[in-house]
Amino acid sequence: KQDMHFGPEPGEEQRSTDGKRVSRDSDTRSVSLLEQKRKVVSSSIDVPHARRSEEEVDMDKVTAAMVLTSLSTSPLVRSPPVRVSEGLSGSWKDNGSAGPFTPSSNSSSGGYWSWSAPSDQSNPSTPSPPLSADSFKPFRVPSLGGVGPGPAGPEDPVLDEQDGSSLLFDEPIPRKRKNSMKVMFKCLWKNCGKVLSTAAGIQRHIRTIHLGRNCDSDCSDGEEDFYYTEIKLNTDSVADGLSSLSPASPSVLSPPPPPPSPLPSVSQLPDSHKPMQSSDIKEPHAGGTTPLSRSAPSALYLIHTDHAYQATAPVSIPSSSSNSASSASTSFTPTNSSSFSISWQSPPVTFTGTTVRNPGCTPTCVVGLHLSSSRKVRGEGKKCRKVYGMENRDMWCTACRWKKACQRFTD
DNA sequence: TATGCCGGGGG
DNA sequence: CCCCCGGCATA
Incomplete structure (x- = not known):
């Protein structure tokens, strides 16, 4: 050339x-x-590429909506449905008696839920077994494997996620993608999950709605700042998030053959039906049922939920979903399921699945640690190579030239 | 197949 | 340290 x-x-x-x-x-x-x-050259050159920062500023509402959707849920991501509810609504504390692990409050802050870059792909169904007391030893039994049908079927052991380790891994990876990243602001007010695309917006929201101040923009004493948080997410991830939500998916199935009746669940006591033995962790095994679960419908489901959520803060969820949720959490008594509201809506949008990935680990050990992904998953945005092309290799940043992680277009 | 980049190697 | 490349993981 x-x-x-x-x-x-x-x-x-x-x-x-x-x-x-x-x-x-x-x-x-x-x-x-x-x-x-000509490293010199490079410096001068890149200028044109001003950071792509701006573009993101305005996004059309549609996208925004999407984002919102995913967002509202996101906080929950890391935690099993159960405690989430707690976090947001705080409502069901009273029932706590039943749940062995009520204490989980900490995570509730919602601060966490760090989502990690790699669009997880790993599929939502994260590995971790239900932390519940009655550990799962029973399942995994061959008997179940094949069985899909029974009431048990829908159970999804999947979602949970170990809480203990929750904050272990935050951003193992130094540089993240930033490509289609969107910054949103989420209201942290109890029961309110409002998410807006602008800081001003969220501040106003908080000021007016929660703080009850009518003065508009100007007289902010800054208090609002404490009630919202900034979150980043990239639109892409959202998309796949929807497509592959985990927890939701099981729920999807469940409605039809809801073993545990939807609403009436209250009457039902835990004892009535055995603890979900079915919890077969992730599908790798024979697990007949689950595989189906994830598919398009889930997305719809999610959205639906979300709307409900947005409509009013404390929406109660269609029990069906709650079922699944409760089941997931195992020890969790089905009864109260009805009681807790919104909370779980959404599945982990993106956060590294870890699970399968690390080589050394068997599925079981997965629980504890989230190793950063093996390598780095690969930056999302275009890098020097793409931007300048091979022919202009000299224009690349040095790192790219040396086949190292690009420094100019970090993500 | 193309791309990103880690690990390692030579000077 | 600078400069590269083999080779892997990923898209």
Whole structure:
């Protein structure tokens, strides 16, 4: 490609650029040298590429909506449905008696839920077994494997997620993608999950709705700041988030054959039906049922939920969902399921699944640690190579030239 | 297949 | 340290 230059060709300006100062040493290889030299050049060059920051500023509402949707849920991401509810609504505390692990409050803050970059892909059904007291030893039993049908079927052991480790891994990866990243602001007010795309917006929301101040924008004493948080997410992830939500999916199935009746669940006592034995962790095993679960419908489901959520803060969820949720949490008594509201709505949008991934670990051990992904998952945005192309290799940032992580277009 | 980049190697 | 590349993981 770029080899020609010098020859008889009169024209061939292109290379002239190099010529600019580097030299006249005629020989071919000079090219290579050139490359190295012109780090200078690179600096000047990249300018045009101003950060893509701006573009994100305005997004059309549609997207925004999408985002919202996912967001509202996101906080929950990390935690099993159960405690989430607690976090948001705080409502069901009283029932707590039943639940062994009520204490989980901490996570509730919602601060966590760090989502990690790699669009998880790993599929929502994270590995971790239900932390419930009655550990799952029973399941995994072959008997169930094949069985799909029974009431048990829908159970999804899946979602849970170990809480203990929850905050272990935050951003193992230094640089994150930033490509289609969108920053949103989420109201942290109890029972309110409002998410807006602008800080001003959220502040106003808080000021007026929660703090009850009518003065508009100006007289902010800054108090609002404490009630909202900034969250980032990239639109892409949202998309896949929807498509592959985990917890939701099981629920999808459940409605039809709801073993535990939807609403009436209250009457039902835990004892009535055995603890969900079915919890077969993730599908890898024979697990007949689950595989189906994840599929398009889930997305719809999610959205639906979300709307409900948005409509009013404390919406109660269609029990069906709650079922699944409760089941997931195992020890959790089905009874109260009805009681807690919104909370769980959404599944982990993105957060590294870890699970399968680490080599050393067997599925079981997965629970505890989230190793950062093996490698780095690969940055999302375009890097020097893509941007400038091979032919302009000299324009790449040094890191790219050395085949190291790009420094110019970090993500 | 193309791309991103880690790990390692040579100077 | 600078410069590269083999090779893997991923898209």
